[in-house]
Amino acid sequence: MTTKSLKFPQAFPRPKSATGIWSWIGTVDHKRIGTMYGIVSFIWFLVGGLEALLMRAQLASAENDLIGPEAFNQLFTMHGTTMVFLVIMPLSAAFFNWLIPLQIGARDVAFPRLNALSFWIFLFGSILINFSWVTGDAPNGGWFGYAPNSGTTFNPGLGMTYWVVGLNVLGVASIAAGLNFIVTILNMRAPGMDMFKIPIFTWMTLITSVLIVLAMPVLAVAGIQLMTDRVYGTHFFNSLGGGDPVMWQHIFWLFGHPEVYILILPAMGIVSEVLPTFARKPLFGYPFVVFAGAVIAFMGWFVWSHHMFTVGLGPAANTAFSISTMLIAVPTGVKIFNWLGTLWGGNIRLNTPMLFSISFIAMFTIGGLSGVMHASPPTDAQQQDTYFIVAHFHYVLVGGALLGIFSGIYFWWPKFTGYFLNEKLGIANWALMMIGFNLQFAPMHWLGMDGMPRRIYTYAENMGWEGSNLAASIGGLILGIGILVFIFNVFYSKMNKVMAGDDPWDGRTLEWATSSPPPVHDFDVIPQVQYRDDFWFKKYPETISEYYHDDHDQAVPSGAQLDDEVEEALPVVSGGSDDHGHGAIHLPDMSYYPFILSVGIAILGAGFITNTYVVGAGVPFILWGLLGWSMEPVNDPE
């Protein structure tokens, strides 16, 4: 088809090289982007961990003067912000990137260049927020930036401006990635893979992406409002001008609670892949696990005010949000029971990924139970804003999300690289992390019940908090050593490679069907899917009837029939600019424009912090990126 199209003058030739720095800057390969997400967010993980250790050092003893209040406030603000927005979310994104196309039998995501754009914006946004350390003016208003303490009246420095602008930039990256994965999962599945045959991790990614797409705009609104308050003197949250500080809390937590599920659902997805693989059994109650995830995501929108039980919303509101919060424990419980059901009767291999996954269930259960305790406003009146809450959400986010992510790292490392992570070091890594984690956070429960408020940089000697705090600090150190063992493991395993082969764990899902590491085009032949856990049942066809025979809904593996229809009836159209057919191996070419566009957005953001002229400087980059992008064909003519 020869058709006329618009041409944009190219400043650089289109990138072609497969190696070197430019091959990374121009890449649109979901695996490379996933790797970059992983590396960058792991570096931020070390930064955030260091921030935590500094705080633990300060709190190790009473009336310690190692770190003053100003630095301490900056540390806990940046620790929270870093771990939520720069570590767990992008680490999950690293898994989305690597795995979703592989799990659904696709050659890339739906919009490869948009995918690259997400990563670059994330990178620049994360640097922007952390650049505040360099200027010595790091954010100091807490990671949920309560107004009016985050406004210029009480917080005149640039710190919170960095914070709010950085979050807005990161929000753009998250929304773009969320849209991409929604479309990818809905539209790019291998022939025959209907929605109830996609792997559970893919399901959780879809649900997470929907949450991201709907929740991040709410954060963007809060962010824009606080930013205009700070930069242009509007009154959204300025109590002196009539703005209501409680409004900030409503908007922030309306985003913030779905955010909690954005953080935990991917880890739940990872665990739901690891447990069946090493129990050598399918996931127990697949539709129920999916449904529970969807219910959690839905109900997550109706519980935000449980962060505000002490704000004075009145008994009626507290009653309503208390009940909705308790109810959300039900689908969470359903997931835990289904994981136990998966293990029950299995042939369980207790290796590193499995230990991390089982520990996830154990630790997440603790976090869930303490969550029920402060779902009750009368008990929350004592627990709110104390170390009990700190303990609770670290059990959910470290004991939950982070253990899940580590499980995923050990599980899929052979697929990412072709070789194993060392098992003995892995066990040591797991043991140290578990000991350190529990020693650090279990005593915080007692500290909270003993009346220690969070976010205090020091405490008096006569409060009885020293023992638990010291234990927590030692625990933090052990946890840190566990992370160092992991880093050592990465390098050790790279130097002493134990090759894994394509399917080292006797896997169940499609990513194990291709080589390790996968070729650039993922699959030589796009798989035809008939079953849930299609790869497994093709390896062990004798087990198909065991899985399908006693459930009529599942009894019709209609895949084969559908395949024919798909192949015969649907003509291949190369319509959309980023579309690529499932049939021929036809990958999108590399592109610089995502990088250029993200540079523009970063400059724009920096402009809101510094001055308006810099905003103007960002615009040409954005126009260059957008116009170049929109006129660049997915593939240059050969």
Added chain:
Amino acid sequence: MTQAAATEHHEPVENTSTGLNSRKLMMWAFLGSDVMFFGAFIATYLVYRGKSLVGPYPSEILDIPLTSVSTFVLLMSSLAMVLGLHYVKEGQKNKGTIWILVVVVLGAIFMGFQFYEFREFAHEGLTPRTNIFGTTFFILTGIHGAHVTIGVAWMAFMAYGSHTGALRKDNALDLEIAGLYWHFVDIVWIVIFTVIYLISATDGPPPGVGPTILH
């Protein structure tokens, strides 16, 4: 979309799992996201209605007839959008180009109205810093204005494409997706017009406070 329906509309069937074009699907998902975005801003406006500590208050400054005209202009642009898409799909290049240009012009007129309104308000002493009404009014309508601006630029790009022949019958989907965005921005304006202009039109100073603008 079933195959039959697809054929009826002379649209190519997409080779995707859902049969929907990926970019179109993404635009719908994005609009869902944007609903939350505007929803939170509009909710803020509603919560803060009548909370201004000082004037000018809405009843003193809103010009309903003027904004009704600009609202009408924006609604008409949606009509032009429909016609433009129709002719591009029919392959009638010139008619398509003209109607897309009409969208651009009407969008620009709407922006002109908004610019005029902002200037008038500032002239009468209402800026984003004046009071809560100013803060919520300017940021909400300003964010909408930014959406319109992006839409106008996009449509201008489309008109240029249609003129040069880069936008044709076979890739009319590009225009359809831009149209989805344009219609959405229109619908949001109807909500904003209702919430800010119609509902708040009579919001005056609190009891005991005299007029703050003396004409």
Added chain:
Amino acid sequence: MHRVSKLSFPLRPALFLLVPMAIALLAACTPENNQSTFGTAGPIAKDQADLFNFIFWIAAVVFILVEGAIIYISVRYRRRSDSDKLPHQTHGNDRLEITWTIIPVLILAVIAVPTLTGIWEQQNGVPDDQGEVLNVEAIGHQWWFEFRYPNHEVVTSNELHIPVNRPVAFKLESQDVIHSFWVPKIAGKVDMVPLNDNYMWMIGDEVGEYYGQCAEFCGIAHAHMRFRVIVHTEEDFQAWITGMHTAPDAPVAGSPEASGKNLFAANCSSCHSSDTTSPGSYAREVTSQQARWNGWISDIENSGIVSAPNLTNFGQHTTIGAGLKDLNQASLEQWITDPSSIKIGTRMQKHAAVYDTADGTAKLSPAEVSDIATYLLSLKPGSAPAGAVADAGGDVDGADVFAANCTSCHSTGDNTVVGPGLAGVGDRAGSRVDGMDATMYLKESLTDPGSYIVDGFPAVMPEMGHLGTESIEALVTYLKTLK
């Protein structure tokens, strides 16, 4: 298929895990600790602790069942040999799913009942049957607490006195940022939110002194924003109220207290009131505190005035620095000399002119600091009957009045402190307003400072009417002599 190195069930790591858990359990909460939520001294805290215990034991059962199941399954179904035996590939069991959906619902319903009862009992105002209510307005400031007793016309700071076994109804307020009012042993917390007055109530049912602390992050000195609640017997409480209406005895001339009083008047009194004992003084203090806030907020960078704790009968206090240190001569001297050596970030050190030095310590000699401390510690209810107006008897020297009340904002030279320098005010005063001579203008400016603000200065000057007619007239006479 590749096989990873064979592993027995990692019991040893599991042990490593259990040991710290056990240690942590042993270190479990001590009800005696100052802010323990378990050692309760009031029915609300007790209800909250009881509800916690109720949920805790249910959670403990669930915990043991789930964690037990994890360990049991992991041990029982672990791979015992190298066998790659395939377990039954079951897809699930609908009946089980329904069961483990319903059971949590039932458990949560059981938890919900006392939860809802608790919410409505604790958050819906003081029930009628609890006896005579004491009303208190608690105001969070960066970074200290102000307590006002509107029915008793008493105002104090950082140490809340309440009678035992009587309900106390709080109106919680804040002007700056969000704080949270929390006395763990008596009641759970409620936030103090600007523009959103909150209400809570509590009963202390044991006489004693209890610790409280701000629980919502509120800025640089959040860790140091603490307070005490002193639960008295009814008689002691009434005695305290009476004491708060009784002015201290005037210091003997020439004593350190007398010197301290003058120094306090010159350096501290524009922010710290210390004479809220007489009738009408309560209303005045409420107005002054608002004026100090208005002054600070209208020009934060340059303000020399901030909202500050009321120091009436301060000698009765047991702590300083919002409950940070025991109150005694040494700690008070340290506090006055360099507040940040006790509490970093105080507004006092940042804004008060007396701390306008290179290292931020007070522009006072050690002897002067000692005198101020001695004076403050001597502020205890005196021998005069409660409610008497402490009026300075005999001749009043306008210069003294000026030194005591005006110098923290006005110099007698040309330089601006907060308000304008007053050199030549005697010449200017007569020509400021048509039809007003110097005496009238000055008097009006003192009693109603808002009337004639000099251009370019904030409207922050407090009304001086409380000084009494005699002092005002002496002051006017003195001011007219300033050339």
